[in-house]
Amino acid sequence: MDKSPETRHPVPAFGWAARDPSGQLSPFNFSRRETGEDDVRFKVSYCGICHTDLHCIKNEWGSANYPLIPGHEITGVVTEVGSKVKKVKVGDKVGVGCLVRSCRTCEHCANDYENYCPKPVFTYDAPDYDGTVTYGGYSDYMVANEHFIIKFPDNMPLDAGAPLLCAGITVYSPLKYFGLDVPGTHIAVAGLGGLGHVAVKFAKAFGAKVTVISTSPKKKQEALEHLGADYFLVSSDQDQLKAAKGTMDGIIDTISAPHSIVSLTGLLKPHGKLVLVGLPEKPLELPAFAVVPGRKTLAGSNIGGLKETQEMLDFAAKHNITSDIEVIPIDYVNTAMERLAKGDVRYRFVIDIGNTLAATKP
């Protein structure tokens, strides 16, 4: 097989790629496949910057292959559909999240959990079934099988809606699955970044009482007044942790860096559930005493299936939930990554691909 990214497929494409673990992104010519009979092609309008993009371009999980075009919160407008496509038509507003293929035959795919398929193809830096590598949404056009296309409701904006395709579903899915979507439940959200701030919005929409757990006291006023959280807890404040001990039904842990599990499980009621969605690059320490007394559950959750992603987006549209975003041009992306590493973003960077990418083409 032709290994050159530029000529591997018939359709020329352009994006920004990282070339090595410095994570610096720069213009990159590559190629995409033609629109197959089950495929949808769309012009990318916006792409969110997930912390996973940052972990990946810097090879923090040790699995990166370069050149790597990140981006899995991708929205745009359909430009071409294959002959068998029924879901959408040219001109429709659509999105693609973290997955672009799965086996579609295993028990997990059959149960709409493509995200737990043993043969998933992630949207970037993943081997596709034809042996080529996937490239993400910091690029001009996307092409994907219609099953992996999410339809955008009319009132859901393509910019502030984009982060829901990863951040949104990643927190919505565990709230539902672990029974934390019940009115009156006390939920904590640990880490108030891209995932965390939408977790607060979904938990409030489910009728929960919400505590934000953050390292930064500076975020308190905004969490309470703007995001609608009920309480705010500074994770380093032992007195506050003590006062909140044993009060929570569930915690969605979105923290991207190594941190203490035991100080979080201590906040749970007996039978409470701590659900990890953040993916720090180093192992977390788990003393048995964190979960055995009180029969607590420590669980994980990874994005969501396609049916649930559509359900999440429709729910968000109905409840006016979008991400709080800072829209940036593509040539700001390296600065945005530095700021994201420091937690300096309210709360998601979204790249204006549609209006800024083409001008950077060499």
Ligand SMILES: NC(=O)c1ccc[n+]([C@@H]2O[C@H](COP(=O)([O-])OP(=O)(O)OC[C@H]3O[C@@H](n4cnc5c(N)ncnc54)[C@H](O)[C@@H]3O)[C@@H](O)[C@H]2O)c1
């Ligand atoms: N499981 C999944 O399906 C999934 C999906 C998307 C992202 N992720 C992972 O989730 C994590 C968060 O992603 P994001 O895009 O929201 O990142 P983000 O950088 O926007 O948010 C992370 C937040 O955690 C805060 N934080 C760091 N250390 C903390 C501590 N000790 N206590 C409290 N807060 C702390 C940061 O200040 C930041 O606000 C990343 O590791 C990412 O890779 C997982």
Ligand SMILES: [Zn+2]
């Ligand atoms: Zn993501």
Ligand SMILES: [Zn+2]
């Ligand atoms: Zn499968």
